[in-house]
Every structure is written in structure tokens, then in C-alpha cells.
Amino acid sequence: MVPKPRGRSLARAVAALLAVLAPVVLVACNGDPYPQSSLHPASDSADHIDGLFRQIVFWAAIVFVIVEGLILYAVIKFRARPGSPDPRQIHGNTTAELAWTLAPAVILVFIAVPTIKTIFAMDGRAVPEGALEVEVIGHQWWWEFRYPSLNITTANEMHLPADRPVRLTMTSVDVIHAFWVPRLMGKRDMIMGRNTRLVFTPDSVATYMGQCAEFCGTSHANMRFRVMVNTAGDFDAWVARHHAGPVAADTTDTLIAAGEASFRRIRQPASNSCIVCHAIQGVSAGVLGPNLSHVGSRTTIAGGLLPNDSASMARWLGDPLGVKPGSLMPQIGLTNEEIAALVAYLHGKQ
Amino acid sequence: MANAAPTGLWSWLTTTDHKRIGILYGATAFLFFLIGGLEALLLRWQLGSPESTVIGAEAYNQLFTMHGTTMVFLAIMPFSAAFFNYVIPLQIGARDVAFPRLNAFSYWVFLLGGLFLNASFLVGAAPDGGWFGYLNLTSRQFSPGMNIDFWVIGLQVLGIASLAAGFNFITTIINLRAPGMTLLRMPVFTWMSFVTQFLIITAFPVITIGLVFLMFDRTFGTTFYSVAAGGDLLLWQHLFWLFGHPEVYILILPSMGIVSEVLPTFSRKPLFGYVVIVYSGVLIGLVGWGVWAHHMFSTGLGPIADSVFAASTMLIAVPTGVKIFNWIATMWGGRIEFKTPMLFAVGFIAMFTIGGLSGVMHSSPPADLQQTDTYFVVAHFHYVLVGGAIFGLFAGMYYWWPKVFGHALNDRLGKWHFWLFMIGFNLTFFPMHLSGLLGMPRRVYTYGDELGLGWLNAMSTWGSLIQGLAILCFLWNIWHSRRTATPAGKNPWGAATLEWAVSSPPPVYNFSVLPKVANRLPLWTRNGVNEIPDEPPAPIHVPGGSIWPLCTAVGILILGTGGLLHSIPVAIIGALATAVFIYLWAFEPFEV
Numbered sequence: 014m015v016p017k018p019r020g021r022s023l024a025r026a027v028a029a030l031l032a033v034l035a036p037v038v039l040v041a042c043n044g045d046p047y048p049q050s051s052l053h054p055a056s057d058s059a060d061h062i063d064g065l066f067r068q069i070v071f072w073a074a075i076v077f078v079i080v081e082g083l084i085l086y087a088v089i090k091f092r093a094r095p096g097s098p099d100p101r102q103i104h105g106n107t108t109a110e111l112a113w114t115l116a117p118a119v120i121l122v123f124i125a126v127p128t129i130k131t132i133f134a135m136d137g138r139a140v141p142e143g144a145l146e147v148e149v150i151g152h153q154w155w156w157e158f159r160y161p162s163l164n165i166t167t168a169n170e171m172h173l174p175a176d177r178p179v180r181l182t183m184t185s186v187d188v189i190h191a192f193w194v195p196r197l198m199g200k201r202d203m204i205m206g207r208n209t210r211l212v213f214t215p216d217s218v219a220t221y222m223g224q225c226a227e228f229c230g231t232s233h234a235n236m237r238f239r240v241m242v243n244t245a246g247d248f249d250a251w252v253a254r255h256h257a258g259p260v261a262a263d264t265t266d267t268l269i270a271a272g273e274a275s276f277r278r279i280r281q282p283a284s285n286s287c288i289v290c291h292a293i294q295g296v297s298a299g300v301l302g303p304n305l306s307h308v309g310s311r312t313t314i315a316g317g318l319l320p321n322d323s324a325s326m327a328r329w330l331g332d333p334l335g336v337k338p339g340s341l342m343p344q345i346g347l348t349n350e351e352i353a354a355l356v357a358y359l360h361g362k363q
Numbered sequence: 364m365a366n367a368a369p370t371g372l373w374s375w376l377t378t379t380d381h382k383r384i385g386i387l388y389g390a391t392a393f394l395f396f397l398i399g400g401l402e403a404l405l406l407r408w409q410l411g412s413p414e415s416t417v418i419g420a421e422a423y424n425q426l427f428t429m430h431g432t433t434m435v436f437l438a439i440m441p442f443s444a445a446f447f448n449y450v451i452p453l454q455i456g457a458r459d460v461a462f463p464r465l466n467a468f469s470y471w472v473f474l475l476g477g478l479f480l481n482a483s484f485l486v487g488a489a490p491d492g493g494w495f496g497y498l499n500l501t502s503r504q505f506s507p508g509m510n511i512d513f514w515v516i517g518l519q520v521l522g523i524a525s526l527a528a529g530f531n532f533i534t535t536i537i538n539l540r541a542p543g544m545t546l547l548r549m550p551v552f553t554w555m556s557f558v559t560q561f562l563i564i565t566a567f568p569v570i571t572i573g574l575v576f577l578m579f580d581r582t583f584g585t586t587f588y589s590v591a592a593g594g595d596l597l598l599w600q601h602l603f604w605l606f607g608h609p610e611v612y613i614l615i616l617p618s619m620g621i622v623s624e625v626l627p628t629f630s631r632k633p634l635f636g637y638v639v640i641v642y643s644g645v646l647i648g649l650v651g652w653g654v655w656a657h658h659m660f661s662t663g664l665g666p667i668a669d670s671v672f673a674a675s676t677m678l679i680a681v682p683t684g685v686k687i688f689n690w691i692a693t694m695w696g697g698r699i700e701f702k703t704p705m706l707f708a709v710g711f712i713a714m715f716t717i718g719g720l721s722g723v724m725h726s727s728p729p730a731d732l733q734q735t736d737t738y739f740v741v742a743h744f745h746y747v748l749v750g751g752a753i754f755g756l757f758a759g760m761y762y763w764w765p766k767v768f769g770h771a772l773n774d775r776l777g778k779w780h781f782w783l784f785m786i787g788f789n790l791t792f793f794p795m796h797l798s799g800l801l802g803m804p805r806r807v808y809t810y811g812d813e814l815g816l817g818w819l820n821a822m823s824t825w826g827s828l829i830q831g832l833a834i835l836c837f838l839w840n841i842w843h844s845r846r847t848a849t850p851a852g853k854n855p856w857g858a859a860t861l862e863w864a865v866s867s868p869p870p871v872y873n874f875s876v877l878p879k880v881a882n883r884l885p886l887w888t889r890n891g892v893n894e895i896p897d898e899p900p901a902p903i904h905v906p907g908g909s910i911w912p913l914c915t916a917v918g919i920l921i922l923g924t925g926g927l928l929h930s931i932p933v934a935i936i937g938a939l940a941t942a943v944f945i946y947l948w949a950f951e952p953f954e955v
Binding site: 099207 | 420595596632661663688691692700716720726729730734737807811815
């Protein structure tokens with residue numbers, strides 16, 4: 014057998030390692046394989062965090078290599094071998110111990126200073142002029158977004174204009190949730206009785222994935238949302254559409270009319286009625302569930318879990334607890350006809 | 364004959380011998396460790412692929428809550444307690460702990476509290492609010508079931524056990540040291556345990572207060588955590604983490620102590636910088652009290668508080684780093700024998716370092732805002748608590764096994780155990796750093812395929828199976844080594860500390876004559892300790908056992924059950940039983 018040259022097997026090992034790491038490396042150039050990645054920032058604040066994190070990783074990598082290298086060296090070099098003499102009985106060395114007390118302390122200064130700078134750059138600054146104000150309200154298990162200056166209320170999909178600072182003021186109507194869109198910003202808790210804030214300026218037009226990051230009960234995993242960062246023009250168009258109000262239901266379409274009737278019906282118990290929890294402009298004013306005035310224009314339903322197509326909407330209306338365990342939307346035993354009518358009616362709410 | 368060890372079930376129920384109580388602690392903790400491990404395997408099975416439906420949301424939330432609660436309170440802590448019990452009196456040259464019956468009481472309360480918590484599975488209502496039990500999710504309004512009551516009461520019961528043991532060991536270490544065993548001659552395991560006890564007696568009252576408030580809110584409708592009544596939900600978080608961060612050091616310091624015993628023994632060199640290691644342990648304990656709010660950066664404490672807690676948290680890295688370098692320096696220039704305990708000890712340093720470095724990463728609040736509540740943090744604290752605490756505890760098990768049972772564990776199987784565990788552990792937890800940074804939140808029973816995190820989660824799941832294999836290997840080792848046991852002798856590893864001066868297992872009275880210690884390494888130096896003969900020169904009186912500690916623990920369990928069932932009569936019966944048994948205990952003629 015021909016012995017393998019050592020260098021080639023090493024090169025092969027490196028190649029194998031790179032192959033394993035390739036999907037990770039990809040993240041740096043393209044966020045798509047990992048749409049919820051914190052390593053692919055798309056706002057000023059997320060950039061700050063990412064830059065700081067990379068500095069810390071640099072220092073950590075140095076320490077890692079030194080410490081693990083010393084361990085490896087020691088266990089190989091000082092392994093007991095037949096005939097190796099009894100080791101010298103050393104109890105310590107003040108100089109060495111001082112050195113390795115001070116060295117980590119110095120490295121920590123290199124981490125602490127940029128950390129504190131970043132904290133004040135992100136959290137200590139005044140709210141930028143012209144920032145868009147958005148109120149974020151957490152519910153088990155969906156998101157309410159209100160634009161007080163624009164008089165818009167929507168759910169699970171936040172629209173923002175690119176390159177304009179946004180200030181989120183956040184709270185919760187029930188348990189603690191946390192707002193997290195990794196590509197736009199680190200997370201912040203939403204706490205009943207408190208207002209927490211986040212400020213950032215999204216810099217690229219895209220759809221960003223987010224989800225609740227504080228354990229909030231049964232369907233914590235199902236509390237997802239999206240942030241659509243639009244061009245200023247698209248954003249204004251979105252605002253205008255909301256200001257115009259939902260298109261009136263086409264009363265000549267019997268299916269849609271049946272859907273509206275079903276939506277308006279008072280059921281027994283009353284909590285099974287759609288209008289008790291949901292608002293549709295001009296129809297109802299419920300506040301316990303998402304505002305549905307423009308539900309047809311959203312891309313997802315059920316807290317970002319399902320695409321907003323007819324099949325998914327029908328599944329959600331027929332089996333909310335199966336889609337989202339623990340959901341407060343009750344299973345009210347709708348017939349297939351009622352579901353089809355409701356789907357047509359709701360999808361008409363553009 | 365007073366010196367013969369009594370046998371039979373009754374002798375175990377009434378035992379006050381610290382060595383037997385240590386064995387009971389160890390066996391019970393290991394059982395709970397297996398339960399917590401099975402819970403983890405189920406969690407990993409569910410997360411092995413996106414949108415899987417192995418277990419549903421409710422079951423998942425109960426399992427992850429119980430996995431954390433079990434591993435912290437029922438596995439690692441009592442495992443450390445097993446070593447406190449068995450090793451500390453021997454290391455300081457004492458006949459037993461200061462309060463032997465209180466020691467038995469601690470064990471029984473722990474056992475019953477652990478069974479109480481796990482009984483929740485039998486009624487299908489295991490705690491499901493996370494091991495951190497954040498308000499207001501755990502309020503009666505949002506968690507109306509018994510699940511949280513099991514948790515609130517179970518943790519209070521367990522707290523009694525920890526507090527009693529804490530006072531007991533502090534008294535033991537201060538008062539029962541043999542002549543010549545000055546504080547700065549104490550073995551480092553005893554030292555780190557000593558610091559741990561102070562953390563226990565100061566941290567547990569804090570969580571107890573938090574839990575009592577919560578219990579009153581849930582049971583009697585008080586409003587400590589009611590926002591409507593003007594309460595602040597962050598009160599719970601402050602109380603919990605004021606306890607919770609020292610708790611981390613309660614979990615890791617004993618393992619640091621174990622490693623500080625194992626490294627010198629197998630390197631044939633004294634511990635490098637003993638005094639600095641001791642002081643840094645004390646410093647970790649002290650500074651550990653000033654960092655709790657780093658668990659709360661995402662609540663938005665403001666830039667000043669964030670900066671202060673970031674700085675104090677980074678500060679802890681200094682004494683920790685010093686320890687790591689001193690451990691490496693202990694090996695440096697030694698003659699290292701790679702027996703299984705040593706493998707686990709070296710594994711501890713290597714893995715704990717990784718956990719420490721990721722810890723520094725989220726000591727920085729802006730970075731933490733991306734990392735907290737993601738799998739990055741799950742990776743971090745498993746490197747600390749498994750790569751650190753559990754590796755250390757396994758080192759301790761292999762190290763002291765011959766002392767406790769008279770025969771060593773098989774070294775070849777031990778190495779299989781170590782390498783399988785090492786590989787499985789890293790395969791499970793290293794990818795979690797990545798999945799966390801790439802957007803995988805914690806405590807989710809499912810995740811979308813579109814996140815692209817399936818492959819990383821699959822790696823973690825395969826890794827957890829390999830860890831399971833490693834534990835099977837350990838179980839097989841226990842059985843196999845028992846079958847093929849050869850007597851280990853007094854000092855099979857050639858160690859330096861006092862516990863190795865007596866037979867394995869040691870006699871009931873530990874030391875036939877009082878040891879007189881001349882230095883820090885009594886068995887490595889000439890005249891380090893006087894000759895300890897195998898037979899005592901005169902018969903040694905060993906106090907008999909007592910059943911009242913167990914009875915009192917049962918009384919407390921009944922009281923807790925009354926709280927769980929919201930039944931005043933049951934609670935009164937429990938309180939009366941506890942009072943009566945304490946009375947009988949107090950007036951028991953102990954010298955029998």
C-alpha cells in the first residue's frame with residue numbers, strides 16, 4: 014500500500030470542513046437560506062449589533078485558540094510515559110498568575126468599551142426627527158400593529174418605509190412577549206403595564222421574518238410575524254389603501270353576502286360570534302382579535318403561520334385549535350358552506 | 364457491636380451516616396438525571412425536523428419545563444450534595460457532619476420534593492411555565508391548572524432541603540475540621556463547596572420569597588404580581604434572577620472543586636496557585652451576586668443599568684479565567700495519567716472554556732439582544748452546565764467510586780463513556796450556537812421549514828442520541844465493574860488528601876484516631892498526617908439512627924399537598940404532623 018502523503022490528507026480534511034461550513038458561510042453573502050438570521054443585518058441598529066458581535070467573536074476566537082491550544086499541548090507533551098521522572102513539585106508562580114489575571118482583564122476592556130459605546134449609540138440617543146411611530150401590542154398569540162399618526166391598525170404584518178427611522182412603542186395585553194426581527198433589530202420584551210421601545214432604520218426593501226422570543230404559553234412557537242419594508246412610494250400606497258377603507262362587500266355576489274351574514278351573526282354563546290372579537294371597518298368593532306378590515310391584502314393569516322390562500326383560510330376557520338394549539342379563536346363548528354362563504358367575504362377585504 | 368454497619372431497609376430509612384446519605388443522594392440524583400435526560404431526548408426527537416408532530420405543544424412545554432427544573436434542582440444540585448456528604452467530612456478529618464439528623468432530613472425532603480414534582484406527570488399536569496416561571500404567564504389567570512402549583516410548592520419544598528443542608532455544611536466545615544486542618548489547608552473541593560453553601564443559604568431565601576408571593580397570588584388572590592393592582596411584572600424577574608444567577612455558581616463551583624482534586628492527583632503535581640484558586644472561587648461567589656440583571660437585558664433596563672451589569676458580568680470572567688490557567692499550569696510539567704476521572708476533568712476545562720467565551724458574548728447587552736432566548740443561549744449554558752458541571756460530576760464519580768464502593772469503575776468502559784459523551788455533547792450543542800444566531804428561538808415546540816434550520820437541528824438530535832449511548836455505557840460500567848470487582852485499596856490513585864488515608868469504603872466512624880494535619884498535601888508529604896490505624900485503639904461510639912427526620916419530611920410533604928389541593932384540612936394535618944415529628948425529633952434520646 015502506498016502511504017498517503019500527510020499534506021494531502023490535511024488538505025482533504027480542510028476541504029471537508031469547508032464543505033460542512035459552506036452553508037454557514039453562505040449566510041454572509043445571501044440571507045435567503047436563513048431568513049431569520051441575525052448575521053445578515055438590514056438596519057442601522059442591527060448593523061451596530063453585528064459589528065460589535067464580530068469584534069467580540071474575534072477576541073473570543075483568540076482566547077479559544079490559546080486556551081484550547083495550551084490544553085492540547087499539555088495533555089500531549091506531559092503525558093505519562095514509561096520511565097518519565099516524577100514531576101517537580103511546583104506550587105505556583107506569582108508572576109505567571111498575575112500575568113494571566115491581567116491578560117483577560119485587558120481583553121475585557123477591549124470588549125467593554127465598544128459594548129458601552131454601542132449601548133449608548135442605540136439606546137441612549139434621542140428619537141430621530143421624522144421617525145415613524147408604530148405601537149406594537151402583544152396578544153396570545155398574534156401581533157397588533159397600530160400607526161397612531163396614520164390611524165391604521167393591522168395585524169401580524171408590519172409595513173415600514175425603507176430608510177426612514179421607526180420607533181416602536183411596545184406593550185402586551187396579556188403575558189410577556191418579545192418582538193424579534195433578527196435582521197432588523199435585537200429583541201425587546203413586551204410587558205403588560207410597561208412601554209418598551211426600539212428604534213431602528215431599515216435600509217433595504219424586503220420582507221423580514223420575525224417571531225415572539227419570550228415564552229408566552231402554549232402556542233409561543235406559533236406567534237410569528239413579518240415586517241415588509243417597502244419603498245416610500247409603495248408604503249404611501251399601502252397607507253392610502255388603508256385610508257380608503259375596505260372595498261364594500263359586493264352584495265350581488267350571494268357567496269360574499271352569505272359570508273358577511275355569517276360574519277355578523279350573533280351565535281350562542283356570544284363569544285362564538287366573529288364580530289365580538291374582530292373589527293371590520295363599517296361592520297364591527299371587536300378588539301380581542303386581529304383587525305380584519307384589510308385581511309384579504311395580507312400575505313399570511315393565523316399569526317403568520319399559514320399563507321393567506323383559500324385552502325389555508327378554510328383550514329384555519331374550521332380548525333383553529335388544530336392549527337394553533339390553545340388559540341383563543343374558538344372552534345365554533347362552521348359548516349363547509351359557511352366556511353366557503355366566510356373565506357370569500359374575508360378575501361374580499363382588500 | 365457499635366462499629367458494625369447495620370443492614371436492612373430500616374437502617375437506610377433511619378440512617379444518619381453521612382456516607383450512606385451521600386450514596387442515597389447520588390442514587391436519587393442519578394435517577395432524576397436519567398428522567399431529565401429522557402425528557403431531553405423527547406424534546407430533541409420533536410425538534411429533529413421542522414414542523415414535526417411527535418409531541419404536541421402542551422406536552423412539549425411541560426417537558427422542557429421539567430427538563431430544566433429536574434436537571435437544576437433534582438440532578439446537578441443533589442449530585443453535588445452527594446459529594447458534599449460523602450467527601451467533605453472525610454476531607455476535613457471529621458466523623459460525620461455537624462447535624463447528622465438534619466442531614467438525613469435534607470435528603471428525605473429532597474427525595475419527597477422531587478417525587479412531588481414528578482407526580483405532576485401522573486395527573487397530566489406537569490409544570491409548563493418554564494424553569495424560570497415568568498409572571499404573569501404563571502398567574503392563575505393565564506395558567507389556571509395545577510401545573511404551576513406543583514412547581515411553586517415543589518420548589519419551596521426542595522428549598523427547605525437545600526437550606527438545611529447549607530447550614531449543616533457551613534457548620535461542619537467551620538467546626539469539625541481535624542487539628543491542623545486550617546482553612547488554607549482545606550482541599551479545594553471542600554473550599555468550593557463551602558462557598559457554594561453560602562450561596563445556597565443566601566440565594567434560596569430570595570426565590571422562596573418570590574415563590575411565596577406567587578403562591579399567595581394564586582391561592583389567596585393577593586396582588587404581588589398583579590399589574591391591575593399596580594404591581595410590576597419585573598419584580599418576579601428580579602427576585603428569580605437574584606436567586607438564579609448565584610444558582611449557576613451553586614451548580615458549577617462544586618465541579619470546579621472536583622476538577623481541582625482530580626488534576627493534581629493525575630498530574631502528580633500539587634495544584635498550581637492553590638491560594639489564588641481558592642480566592643477566585645470566593646470572588647466568583649461574591650461577584651455572582653451582582654450580575655443578575657444580565658438575564659433581563661431584553662426587558663429594556665436602560666443604558667446605565669445595561670452598562671453596569673455588562674461590566675460586572677465581564678468582571679466574573681477574570682477569576683474564572685485565572686482558574687482555567689491555573690488548572691492548565693497544574694498539568695504543565697506533570698506526568699499525566701489519563702484515567703477516566705482525568706479525561707473528564709480535562710474535558711471540563713476544554714468545554715467550560717467554550718461556555719465561558721459564549722458567556723462573554725452575551726455579557727454585552729447589544730449582542731445579547733440578538734442571542735437571548737435563542738438556541739445560542741441554550742448552547743452557552745449547556746457548555747457550562749453539561750460541559751462544565753456534569754463533566755465535573757462524572758470526573759468525581761469515577762474518582763471517588765473506589766472510595767465509596769471499594770472497587771473502581773472499569774477504565775476501558777469509562778473511556779468509551781467519556782469519548783461517546785464528548786462527541787455526542789459537542790454534536791448536540793455546538794450546532795446550537797449556529798441555529799441560534801441563524802434565528803432559532805428557544806422554547807418553541809416547532810419551527811418553520813422556511814427558516815432553513817432543519818439540518819442543524821437534525822445534527823443536535825443525533826448528538827443527543829450519542830449522549831444517551833454514553834450514559835448507557837456508564838450504566839453498563841456500573842453493573843460490569845460490580846461483577847468483576849477487585850478491592851481498590853485505600854488510595855488507588857495515589858492522591859494527597861485525607862479521604863484516601865482510610866479504607867475503601869471507610870469504616871462507619873471514618874477515622875480510627877483523630878488525624879492531625881501538618882500541611883495541604885498530607886498523603887504526599889512525610890509526616891503530613893499521623894498514622895491512621897485500621898483498627899481503633901478503643902471502641903468508637905457511633906450514634907444510632909433516627910426515623911424522625913423522614914417522618915418530618917413526610918409531614919412537610921403533606922403540608923405541600925394541602926397547598927396543591929387548596930385543602931385547608933390537609934394543610935393543617937401536614938402542619939400538625941410536622942410540628943409533632945419535630946417535637947419527637949428534638950426530644951429523642953440520640954445516644955442509643
